Amino acid sequence: MAVFESTEKMYEVLGSLFKKLMADPEMGVKYRESKIIICFNITEPAGQIWLTDQGEVICGKADLKATIEMDLSGDSCHLFWLKELSLPIALAKRKIKARGPMPKVLKLLPMLKPAYEAYPEIAKAHGILKG
Amino acid sequence: MSYTELNMDLTREQKTMKEETHRFSKEVLRPASLELDKLHDPEDVIKSPLFWDTMKKGYELGYHTVFIPDTWGGLGLDPLEVHIVLEELGWGSADFAIGLGVACFPAFFASMVPNERLIEDIIKPFGRNTDASIIGCWGITEPEHGTDTLVPGTPEFSDPKIRGQVSARLDGDEWVIEGQKSAWVSNGTISTHSLVYLNIDPSMGMKGGGICIVPHNLPGVRKGRPLDKMGQRALNQGEIFFDKVRVPKDYMLVDQESYEAMLDVTLATANAGMGAIFTGVARAAYEEALNYSKTRIQGGKPLFEHQLIKHKLFNMFMKVEAARALSRSAIVYNLNNTPPLTRYSIASKVFCTNTAFEVASDAVQIFGGIGVSKEYPVEKFFRDARAAMIEDGANDSLMITGAHSL
Numbered sequence: 192m193a194v195f196e197s198t199e200k201m202y203e204v205l206g207s208l209f210k211k212l213m214a215d216p217e218m219g220v221k222y223r224e225s226k227i228i229i230c231f232n233i234t235e236p237a238g239q240i241w242l243t244d245q246g247e248v249i250c251g252k253a254d255l256k257a258t259i260e261m262d263l264s265g266d267s268c269h270l271f272w273l274k275e276l277s278l279p280i281a282l283a284k285r286k287i288k289a290r291g292p293m294p295k296v297l298k299l300l301p302m303l304k305p306a307y308e309a310y311p312e313i314a315k316a317h318g319i320l321k322g
Numbered sequence: 323m324s325y326t327e328l329n330m331d332l333t334r335e336q337k338t339m340k341e342e343t344h345r346f347s348k349e350v351l352r353p354a355s356l357e358l359d360k361l362h363d364p365e366d367v368i369k370s371p372l373f374w375d376t377m378k379k380g381y382e383l384g385y386h387t388v389f390i391p392d393t394w395g396g397l398g399l400d401p402l403e404v405h406i407v408l409e410e411l412g413w414g415s416a417d418f419a420i421g422l423g424v425a426c427f428p429a430f431f432a433s434m435v436p437n438e439r440l441i442e443d444i445i446k447p448f449g450r451n452t453d454a455s456i457i458g459c460w461g462i463t464e465p466e467h468g469t470d471t472l473v474p475g476t477p478e479f480s481d482p483k484i485r486g487q488v489s490a491r492l493d494g495d496e497w498v499i500e501g502q503k504s505a506w507v508s509n510g511t512i513s514t515h516s517l518v519y520l521n522i523d524p525s526m527g528m529k530g531g532g533i534c535i536v537p538h539n540l541p542g543v544r545k546g547r548p549l550d551k552m553g554q555r556a557l558n559q560g561e562i563f564f565d566k567v568r569v570p571k572d573y574m575l576v577d578q579e580s581y582e583a584m585l586d587v588t589l590a591t592a593n594a595g596m597g598a599i600f601t602g603v604a605r606a607a608y609e610e611a612l613n614y615s616k617t618r619i620q621g622g623k624p625l626f627e628h629q630l631i632k633h634k635l636f637n638m639f640m641k642v643e644a645a646r647a648l649s650r651s652a653i654v655y656n657l658n659n660t661p662p663l664t665r666y667s668i669a670s671k672v673f674c675t676n677t678a679f680e681v682a683s684d685a686v687q688i689f690g691g692i693g694v695s696k697e698y699p700v701e702k703f704f705r706d707a708r709a710a711m712i713e714d715g716a717n718d719s720l721m722i723t724g725a726h727s728l
Contacts, residue, residue: 279435279576282661283583289660292400296660297433298391301441 194319195265198236202250204317205231205240205268208310209248215305219246222302227295230257235264259291259299269319272310325605325642329402329650340406343385347414350379352699355415358556359702364548368512368558376556377454380422385411387449388423389430389591394441395449396426401657405598405650412602416706417556419599420713424508427517428458428535431575431584439572444515444535459513460592461503461536461562464488468506469719471519471528474586474664476726480529486521488564490532490574497574499536499567505549506713510560514538518564519585523578531581533588535573542567553705554713583661589715590662596714597649597670600707604645604678607703608638611685614698631688638681645674668724672717678707 195201213219223246230253231240241249241257249255263271267286270276278300281287289296314320327337354376358367367373380386388404390396399407411419429448432440448456462471464487471486473479488501499520503510516536523530536543546561576584612635615625625631652670656662682704686693693700711717 277435277580279580279584282587283580285661287660290658293657293660294389294391294396294398294400297436298393298398300433300436301393 193235193265194269195236198238200317200319201233201236201238201265201268202240204313204319206248206250207317208272208306208313209240209242211309211313212303212306213242213246213248218302218305222246225295225298225302227258227299228255229299230255230260231268232260232262233265233268234262235266238265257291259289259296262288262290269314272306273314273320274307325646328643336403336406339403340410343407343410344413346379346383346385347410350376351411351414351418355417355556356699356702358417360696361555364550364555364558367556368548373556374454376418377421377457378452380418381454382452385422386425386451386454387429389426390445390449391433394429394433394445401654402650404595404657405653408595408598408653409602409605409646409649412599413606414602415556416599416603416710417554419602420508420554420596421557423595423599424460425454425457425513427460428515431517431533431588432535434584435575437572439570440535440575444573456515457509457513458515458517459507459509459562460519460588461488461507461510461516462519462588463504463506465502465504468504469716469723472585472589472715472720473528473723473726474582474589476723479527479582481527482525484527485524486519486528486531488518488520489524490520490522490534492571493568495571496568497534497571499534499542499564499569501564503562503564505546505561506559507562508557508559508713510558510562511545511548512558513562516562519588522581526578529582530578531585532574532578533576533581533584534569535575536564536567536569538562540567540569551709553702553707553709586664587660587662590656590664590667592714593664593667593671593720594649594653594656596710597645597667597674598653600671600674600678600710601642601645601649603703603707603710604638604642604674604681607678607682607685607700607707608635608642610698610700610703611635611638611688615688625688634684634688638684641677641681645677649674663727665724665727668715668720671714672720672724675707675710675717679704679711682707 226244228244229242241253384397387396392398429445432444490497518534518536522532542565544563549559618625649670652666685700
């Protein structure tokens with residue numbers, strides 16, 4: 192059974208996560224300065240989440256041109272933010288596919304730290320992680 | 323710069339980048355590599371102030387960071403720009419283009435899995451380095467293994483009878499590294515850090531590998547003599563020995579769970595880079611031959627006016643343009659897509675190095691007797707290109723690996 196029971200639930204959980212990331216005083220600013228637009232194309236449940244170059248989080252379709260697109264499942268998202276799925280392993284097992292200039296993808300990685308730190312609590316608060 | 327840019331979408335910044343890199347390549351890399359090529363002993367190359375001045379100039383301009391994001395002090399180039407820069411560097415000197423390109427391997431791969439320690443110890447210092455005092459190398463080739471290490475996705479890769487000669491064993495918070503990398507490690511004897519491809523679980527064959535950064539100031543690291551070889555003589559290559567070297571646990575970037583995928587990414591990146599560099603070598607040989615053919619008089623007229631020479635030159639021109647088209651497409655696709663389509667990088671490497679060899683050979687032929695002398699650079703291009711048909715994977719074997727995914 193998928194971690195996220197519905198697209199709405201996924202938007203609720205991951206939406207909160209990304210909003211927290213964008214509000215981070217250091218990483219939020221760095222993200223906006225990078226001028227990168229990311230689109231997560233998620234399956235099981237199906238959905239799209241956008242992080243715009245203005246620091247907005249859009250859950251659902253948007254008429255934007257993504258700098259980087261990531262294709263992955265809802266479960267992979269969940270494990271990735273719990274740090275239970277590393278990027279090399281995700282790539283090895285074809286659980287994440289990335290499209291976009293590699294230097295920009297690499298540039299993103301250090302900006303994700305606040306999201307890793309925040310996700311367990313957010314997941315617990317939404318009842319998808321016990322403990 | 324004598325080729326017409328067929329990409330009409332290049333920005334002003336990209337055009338400037340191309341011109342600046344070409345100028346550096348023409349004024350610094352080409353003269354230095356020709357001068358260093360004359361030295362009989364490769365040990366003298368790395369003792370030469372000219373070698374180090376050239377490396378330092380490359381570092382000052384950031385050419386050692388073409389694959390590093392600007393977050394870490396790299397040039398932060400997009401994939402098309404990576405191709406443009408590598409072709410221009412290759413035009414001037416395949417030797418220095420490869421040396422500068424591979425220097426970033428430890429920091430580049432660390433930036434894919436950036437933990438705090440790697441950021442502070444490896445990535446940031448490399449990005450900030452401007453005096454060539456931090457030099458990386460790609461430690462994969464071994465005395466008993468060459469291209470057979472580069473076969474991800476094939477049945478041989480999982481054959482337990484075929485395994486690497488450098489091993490890693492976890493002991494507490496450290497990895498213990500033991501074994502030898504062979505004399506074809508680029509930057510081998512001048513490097514300060516290796517990105518070592520090694521064996522963790524022999525029962526899995528080559529698939530049981532890992533990728534680890536080994537700083538060379540750790541006890542137990544020893545280097546051999548620089549390799550004396552036919553081409554690319556300004557590219558230092560040499561053995562590295564690891565005698566129970568204890569490396570912090572965090573420096574193991576990838577273990578056996580994802581080794582095959584990361585090797586695939588490595589091969590896709592390195593082969594795509596070689597395609598771009600040797601497009602530059604092919605172009606250099608073609609331009610030399612074209613220019614010479616317009617000034618050298620034979621049979622009462624310039625060589626260029628002879629129909630056979632014209633025909634040969636146009637053949638060379640077509641090959642160079644085809645090499646650029648393929649190598650650009652491969653690098654742009656594979657540096658924009660993860661996982662990559664490695665067969666396109668292999669096709670680029672094989673096609674462009676073969677092209678460089680054929681075009682350089684034709685250039686020597688057009689020059690005639692003087693072409694085999696040291697008076698003109700075409701004989702060096704020929705030797706450099708020949709070496710590249712084996713370097714980074716022998717072309718014949720790479721083609722079999724590429725064919726496996728067709």
